[in-house]
Amino acid sequence: MPLLDIKNLTVSFETSTGPFMAVNGIDITVEPREVLAVVGESGSGKSVSMLAVMGLLPSSATVKADSMMFDGRDMLAMSASERRKIIGREVAMIFQEPMASLNPCFTIGFQIxxxxxxxxxxxxxxxxxxxxxxxTLVGIPDPADRLNSYPHQMSGGQCQRVMIAIAIACNPKLLIADEPTTALDVTIQKQILDLLMKLQEEHGMGLIMITHNMGVVAETADRVVVQYKGRKMEEADVLSLFENPQSNYTKALLAALPDNATGDRLPTIGDFQHQFEAASAVKTPPLEAPL
Structure with missing residues (x-):
C-alpha cells in the first residue's frame, strides 16, 4: 500500500483578476522508504502541491482531489483537528529558506x-x-548550549540542520524537503543532502525531495516526477529519466545542464519552450504560480 496516494490534485487561487490554476490534475504516489524527486523550474507548482498536502495554503487557495490518502487514511474526509494530529508528527516538511522559516523571537530549544x-x-x-x-543527530556542535541560541546567532547551514531536527522530531513516516539546499554553499549542500539520506535510510521514512537541481535528483532519488506549469509532464525511475527522457520538457531540462552543453552558450528552457508547448494539446496556466 502506498504511503501517500493522491489522485487528480488541483489547486487554484483567487486573485484580483479571477481564479488562477497553480496545480492542474497531478497524481502523486510515494511508497514506504522511497525517495521521490519532484522537479521543474520555478512556478511549476512543486511547492504548492506539497503545501496542499500539509494543509498550509492560504484561505485564497482552493484544493480539490479525487482522493488524498496517507497511510491508508482519507485526508479529505478528516476534520481540521484530526489532520493536525498527523501533520508535524507523521508527515513533516522542511521549508525553503531556514532563516525565514524559524521564528526569530524564540530560541532554537523552544522551537524544537x-x-x-x-x-x-x-x-x-x-x-x-x-x-x-x-x-546531536543533525550534527550541531555543543547541542546543550545551542538550545539557548536564537536563529540569527547561527549560520544558514546550522539553521537548516535545526529545521531538519524539528521535522524529524517525531519520527515521521513521510518527510517533505522543499529545496533543502537553497542559499547554501556547495560544501554545506553536500552535507545537508548526505544527512537527509542517512536519516531517511535509518528511520525508514518516505522522502519527497522538491528541487530544480538535476544533480540532486541523480544522487538521491528512486523515482522522479517532472512538472511544468502546474502539470505533470513525465514520471519515471531516475535511471530511465536520465537515459531515455520521454517528454520534450524533460529533454529541455537535461539539455540545459552545463555538463550537456555542446556550444559556447548554455541553452535555456526558453530555447526549447516552443517545442514542448506545441506538443501539448491543452493550454497550461502562466508560469507565475505563487509558491
Whole structure:
C-alpha cells in the first residue's frame, strides 16, 4: 500500500483578476522508504502541491482531489483537528529558506521542544533531553548550549540542520524537503543532502525531495516526477529519466545542464519552450504560480 496516494490534485487561487490554476490534475504516489524527486523550474507548482498536502495554503487557495490518502487514511474526509494530529508528527516538511522559516523571537530549544510538547506530550526534562539528541543527530556542535541560541546567532547551514531536527522530531513516516539546499554553499549542500539520506535510510521514512537541481535528483532519488506549469509532464525511475527522457520538457531540462552543453552558450528552457508547448494539446496556466 502506498504511503501517500493522491489522485487528480488541483489547486487554484483567487486573485484580483479571477481564479488562477497553480496545480492542474497531478497524481502523486510515494511508497514506504522511497525517495521521490519532484522537479521543474520555478512556478511549476512543486511547492504548492506539497503545501496542499500539509494543509498550509492560504484561505485564497482552493484544493480539490479525487482522493488524498496517507497511510491508508482519507485526508479529505478528516476534520481540521484530526489532520493536525498527523501533520508535524507523521508527515513533516522542511521549508525553503531556514532563516525565514524559524521564528526569530524564540530560541532554537523552544522551537524544537514545542513540536515535542504538541505531538508527544513529553515532560519538560524529556523534551530537553530529546532536543539535545536531535541536535546531536543533525550534527550541531555543543547541542546543550545551542538550545539557548536564537536563529540569527547561527549560520544558514546550522539553521537548516535545526529545521531538519524539528521535522524529524517525531519520527515521521513521510518527510517533505522543499529545496533543502537553497542559499547554501556547495560544501554545506553536500552535507545537508548526505544527512537527509542517512536519516531517511535509518528511520525508514518516505522522502519527497522538491528541487530544480538535476544533480540532486541523480544522487538521491528512486523515482522522479517532472512538472511544468502546474502539470505533470513525465514520471519515471531516475535511471530511465536520465537515459531515455520521454517528454520534450524533460529533454529541455537535461539539455540545459552545463555538463550537456555542446556550444559556447548554455541553452535555456526558453530555447526549447516552443517545442514542448506545441506538443501539448491543452493550454497550461502562466508560469507565475505563487509558491
Amino acid at each position: 521542544e514545542e513540536v515535542l510538547r504538541k505531538h508527544l506530550s513529553l515532560g519538560k526534562s524529556e523534551r530537553r533531553k530529546r532536543a539535545i539528541e536531535l541536535l
